Amino acid sequence: MSSKTKDKKMTGTPGFDPARRSFLAAMATVAGVTLAPGVVLYGISKSSPANAAATSDVRWGMLIDLGRCDNGCDDCVSACAKENGLRGFGRPDTDAQWIRKVDIKDPETGYSKSLPVMCQHCEKPPCVDVCPTGASFKRADGIVLVNKHTCIGCRYCMMACPYKARSFVHETLEDQKPHAPRGKGTVESCTLCVHRIDSDRQPACVEACSDSGGGAMLFGDLNDPDSEISKRVATYASQQIRADLGLNPGIRYRNL
Amino acid sequence: MKPITYSELKGNSKPFYALAAILAVFILIALACAYYMEHSGHHVTGMTNQIVWGMPHVFAIFLIVAASGALNVASIGTVFGKPIYKPLGRLSGLLAIALLVGGLIVLVLDLGRPDRLIVAMTSYNFKSIFAWNIFLYVGFMVVVAAYLWVQMERRMNRFAKTAGMLAFIWRLVLTTGTGSIFGFLVAREAYDSAIMAPLFIAMSFSFGLAVYILILLAAYHGSNRDIGNVVTRKLGRLLGIFIGTVLFFTAIQHLNNLYAAEHGAVERFILVDGGIYTLLFWAGQVVVGGLIPLFLVFRPASADSQDSSRDIILASILVILGGFAQVYVIVIGGQAFPLNLFPGMEVSSGFHDGVVSAYAPSFPEIGLGLGGVALAGLIILLGIKVLRFLPVSLADAAIDPHHKAASSKP
Numbered sequence: 001m002s003s004k005t006k007d008k009k010m011t012g013t014p015g016f017d018p019a020r021r022s023f024l025a026a027m028a029t030v031a032g033v034t035l036a037p038g039v040v041l042y043g044i045s046k047s048s049p050a051n052a053a054a055t056s057d058v059r060w061g062m063l064i065d066l067g068r069c070d071n072g073c074d075d076c077v078s079a080c081a082k083e084n085g086l087r088g089f090g091r092p093d094t095d096a097q098w099i100r101k102v103d104i105k106d107p108e109t110g111y112s113k114s115l116p117v118m119c120q121h122c123e124k125p126p127c128v129d130v131c132p133t134g135a136s137f138k139r140a141d142g143i144v145l146v147n148k149h150t151c152i153g154c155r156y157c158m159m160a161c162p163y164k165a166r167s168f169v170h171e172t173l174e175d176q177k178p179h180a181p182r183g184k185g186t187v188e189s190c191t192l193c194v195h196r197i198d199s200d201r202q203p204a205c206v207e208a209c210s211d212s213g214g215g216a217m218l219f220g221d222l223n224d225p226d227s228e229i230s231k232r233v234a235t236y237a238s239q240q241i242r243a244d245l246g247l248n249p250g251i252r253y254r255n256l
Numbered sequence: 257m258k259p260i261t262y263s264e265l266k267g268n269s270k271p272f273y274a275l276a277a278i279l280a281v282f283i284l285i286a287l288a289c290a291y292y293m294e295h296s297g298h299h300v301t302g303m304t305n306q307i308v309w310g311m312p313h314v315f316a317i318f319l320i321v322a323a324s325g326a327l328n329v330a331s332i333g334t335v336f337g338k339p340i341y342k343p344l345g346r347l348s349g350l351l352a353i354a355l356l357v358g359g360l361i362v363l364v365l366d367l368g369r370p371d372r373l374i375v376a377m378t379s380y381n382f383k384s385i386f387a388w389n390i391f392l393y394v395g396f397m398v399v400v401a402a403y404l405w406v407q408m409e410r411r412m413n414r415f416a417k418t419a420g421m422l423a424f425i426w427r428l429v430l431t432t433g434t435g436s437i438f439g440f441l442v443a444r445e446a447y448d449s450a451i452m453a454p455l456f457i458a459m460s461f462s463f464g465l466a467v468y469i470l471i472l473l474a475a476y477h478g479s480n481r482d483i484g485n486v487v488t489r490k491l492g493r494l495l496g497i498f499i500g501t502v503l504f505f506t507a508i509q510h511l512n513n514l515y516a517a518e519h520g521a522v523e524r525f526i527l528v529d530g531g532i533y534t535l536l537f538w539a540g541q542v543v544v545g546g547l548i549p550l551f552l553v554f555r556p557a558s559a560d561s562q563d564s565s566r567d568i569i570l571a572s573i574l575v576i577l578g579g580f581a582q583v584y585v586i587v588i589g590g591q592a593f594p595l596n597l598f599p600g601m602e603v604s605s606g607f608h609d610g611v612v613s614a615y616a617p618s619f620p621e622i623g624l625g626l627g628g629v630a631l632a633g634l635i636i637l638l639g640i641k642v643l644r645f646l647p648v649s650l651a652d653a654a655i656d657p658h659h660k661a662a663s664s665k666p
Contacts, residue, residue, distance in 0.1 A: 089299070091299055092606070092607075092608075093304035093305065093306065093608075093614075094298070094299045094304050094305060095305075096305075097305070097606075097607050100605050100606060100607040100609075101605060101606070102597070102598075102603060102604070102605040102607075102609050103603070103604045103605060104598050104601040104602065104603050105601060105602040105603075106600070106601055106602075107601075107602050108600075117597070117605075117609075126441075126442060126443065128381075128383075129381075129383050129384065130384050130385065130386065130440070130441075131381050131384055131386075132376060132380070132381060132384045132386035132387040132390065133375050133376055133379045133380070133381060133387075134379055134380065134381035135379075150372070150375050150379055151368070151369065151372075152367050152368065152369050152370075152372045152373070152375055152376050153367045153368015153369045153372075154367055154368070154386065155308040155309060155368070156384070156386055156437075158305070158308040159308060159309065159441055159444065159591070160440075160441055160442075160443065161443065162442070162443030162595060162597070163595075163597060164305075164306075164595050164597070164607065164608075164609065166305075167305050168298065168305060168308060168368060169297070169368070170297045170298045170299035170304075170305075171296070171297035171299050172296075172297055184297045184368070185294070185297070185298075185367070185368030185369040186368055186369060187368070241597055241598070242443070242597060245442060245443065
């Protein structure tokens with residue numbers, strides 16, 4: 001039924017009351033004036049990622065192309081330390097490490113490679129499963145984090161992580177970066193530079209890798225079929241570390 | 257058989273106060289160690305980002321496992337209706353609570369943020385076996401306390417069997433939970449197995465009974481009460497069965513792993529070339545904690561009652577030493593073996609990938625662990641002083657209705 005015929009029918013309906021129509025119009029105006037600012041504000045908040053809640057519409061991930069990752073380069077490691085204020089105390093056994101370069105060699109063939117390993121931001125993270133207080137958690141957009149207010153420092157997540165990705169803060173810290181809260185007696189790991197992601201920037205390691213000309217690390221939304229990362233993982237073979245565990249990490253590797 | 261009379265220890269002798277003072281000193285040392293660790297950070301301990309659980313966890317797990325096992329003596333009396341064990345039930349409940357408290361305090365004081373214990377009590381992730389364990393441990397204390405009450409309050413005696421059954425089931429679930437802390441670790445090759453739960457249950461039977469025997473004999477000899485051969489020999493033989501059960505589950509655990517080529521490396525590490533862990537496994541757990549005590553409790557009973565009681569005491573001490581070795585190999589050895597991120601590859605990094613991690617227990621860790629043992633000891637000591645946990649006599653004639661008939665036979 002077209003709106004014209006609808007209007008016709010309505011005006012032709014017995015009992016039509018112009019006062020009722022103007023009342024409804026007035027109410028609509030009032031409702032509009034009341035709701036509009038909220039809708040506008042909601043729109044503004046949605047448009048600003050820094051204020052928006054993380055959503056499962058997005059799955060942040062990374063594709064690391066080892067064909068472009070230099071064996072001797074550790075720019076990603078130093079960029080991470082600088083960005084997050086990680087300083088060593090000259091004690092390699094207890095110093096925190098969020099990302100590291102691992103050298104692998106196939107003893108049968110002699111093939112060797114070096115690759116960066118950090119928190120793999122699993123879809124089914126064992127560290128989150130085992131945490132007694134829920135301090136170890138996964139954000140809706142797939143980033144695995146530690147809530148520094150509820151971590152009791154039991155280190156069960158470190159026992160559970162298959163990637164050795166977590167560190168325990170073994171000493172008193174000072175001058176932490178405001179965007180990367182850390183504290184003695186709690187567990188920490190790569191945050192995927194969540195503070196950068198929330199303000200539309202790339203993780204520090206990815207940026208450093210790109211600045212050095214390597215460009216081995218590609219960051220993006222695995223849920224968005226049009227994102228560069230989604231296109232690449234759809235086109236080329238990529239691997240996950242310990243894929244056999246079924247954890248579906250958000251970090252993928254090419255040419256592993 | 258006369259009804260069993262229970263009484264408090266007088267607890268006013270010099271040795272009593274000396275023992276209490278020694279235990280108190282150990283507790284104070286443990287508190288100082290905990291403060292030092294929390295104040296300086298865990299870098300002052302032997303624990304690292306590779307060996308994340310150390311000596312405190314060895315002590316805590318031993319005590320928690322022994323706690324559930326110590327309750328078995330009571331269960332055998334009330335749930336399984338063996339009259340000779342009935343007089344032993346009250347002490348069994350006290351030990352269960354005391355050992356659990358001792359173990360938990362070590363675990364809590366080792367936390368990175370022990371001040372946040374309230375968070376652990378108010379904020380739960382119910383998918384975590386740790387969170388379940390918080391309920392299992394607290395619940396265990398409540399259930400065992402109730403069980404003790406119905407045993408000690410004459411008007412409530414008729415509920416003893418029900419309470420005993422509940423406590424028995426609870427303790428099985430509790431030890432299953434403790435074993436599963438390791439069993440659920442899918443990524444660590446030394447764990448990741450359902451056998452951890454029954455293995456821990458067998459360990460609890462053995463460790464708990466060994467501790468029980470030592471405390472029982474110490475309390476009776478220390479307070480000049482009579483304890484006869486019937487009780488000690490019976491407990492000794494039961495200990496033998498439990499030692500055999502632990503060896504059985506250990507054998508199955510390793511055989512099962514050895515069969516799978518993928519676990520060959522970790523088995524080789526524990527059984528052949530793991531250095532201290534291999535030594536502790538074979539010499540500590542298997543020989544000292546297994547074969548020698550088995551021989552001691554099952555060899556033909558000596559006619560001299562002092563000799564046989566000495567054998568059982570020695571066997572119990574060896575079971576405890578072997579038990580510590582076993583828990584050490586499980587907890588520390590299992591972490592020392594490197595995580596296998598890239599199966600089939602040789603791996604190295606600046607973060608200890610692909611290498612066996614070193615660990616040396618530090619004084620603060622051992623001090624804290626011993627404090628947990630001392631706290632359990634002090635709770636038991638004060639418990640038997642203020643409440644009627646111990647029968648006045650455990651002499652053969654007092655507890656065994658068949659004793660006279662048996663002894664009158666040639």
